[in-house]
Amino acid sequence: MDGGALLASENLWRAWSFQPVVIGGGLVAIAFFLHGWTRLRRRRADLAPWTRIPLFVAGVVITVIAIVSPIDRIGESYLQSAHMLQHVLIADLGIALTIVAVRGPLTVFFLPRDLLVPLARMQWLRRTLRFLLRPGVSYGAWVIALVAWHVPQFYEAALHLWLWHDLMHLSFILGGILVWTQIIDPSRHERLTLGERLGFTALVFWTGQILAYVILFDYRPLFPSYADQPVRLLGLSPLTDQKVAGLVMMVEQVLTVGLAFVLLLRANQRRRAQLLELPAEPA
Numbered sequence: 001m002d003g004g005a006l007l008a009s010e011n012l013w014r015a016w017s018f019q020p021v022v023i024g025g026g027l028v029a030i031a032f033f034l035h036g037w038t039r040l041r042r043r044r045a046d047l048a049p050w051t052r053i054p055l056f057v058a059g060v061v062i063t064v065i066a067i068v069s070p071i072d073r074i075g076e077s078y079l080q081s082a083h084m085l086q087h088v089l090i091a092d093l094g095i096a097l098t099i100v101a102v103r104g105p106l107t108v109f110f111l112p113r114d115l116l117v118p119l120a121r122m123q124w125l126r127r128t129l130r131f132l133l134r135p136g137v138s139y140g141a142w143v144i145a146l147v148a149w150h151v152p153q154f155y156e157a158a159l160h161l162w163l164w165h166d167l168m169h170l171s172f173i174l175g176g177i178l179v180w181t182q183i184i185d186p187s188r189h190e191r192l193t194l195g196e197r198l199g200f201t202a203l204v205f206w207t208g209q210i211l212a213y214v215i216l217f218d219y220r221p222l223f224p225s226y227a228d229q230p231v232r233l234l235g236l237s238p239l240t241d242q243k244v245a246g247l248v249m250m251v252e253q254v255l256t257v258g259l260a261f262v263l264l265l266r267a268n269q270r271r272r273a274q275l276l277e278l279p280a281e282p283a
Helices: 003-012 020-043 052-068 070-077 080-102 113-120 123-132 135-148 152-160 162-184 194-217 238-277
Strands: none
Touching (some): 020 080, 052 070, 080 162, 080 238, 135 162
């Protein structure tokens, strides 16, 4: 690496970007949450514990940082592993934390009443949400986004065209919201039983793992932009970088989806134990 390339790569680690829509959206989300949390706490403090605040703020901060930090610039042009890290942060970890934070009555209190009421009256919006939140549709939308954007032609287009790049991130976020809503069931709609949520979570986990295996064990670099990049950050070859990307996806899914599966399994075991302890009904 020559002196100019070395200087360029060093500057990358300080390549923070100011994106008003992303930062403003994060601040608005936190403001909505705090307003709703305060309203609910005045009525029922036990339903709005203090622990929800750091969970929600952490989820928003993780998502915003993944988009405005040097991870974005490095992932676009230099390291596939950085791009994968960005994707799992915005599509899994950040979303999971925010949905966990608003589960229960907070889902209703999240939006101000003056905004919630007119939205609730929009029939087309309610029909769209009902359709998207069907478990099969949620899973299908997530899979389509996950697989389609890892097709080399689409992935390369997202690396070079900002509109495609933003569409990719938006679809990952939407897909993440849909599947994590099914897994966590924050509003207690019970579209899936507890046992079905276990199966859904396992399906999501193994779907992600299969894609991670493809990326990890392929014998050649899949994406030309990374393979042709002469500046090798951290000294990673294109193939090694790709394997690290697959490993990032595997580990992150174990920590998020895998943890969700374990928690659901324990909840299911507790429920079955409670049912077994119920006294038999008189004949």
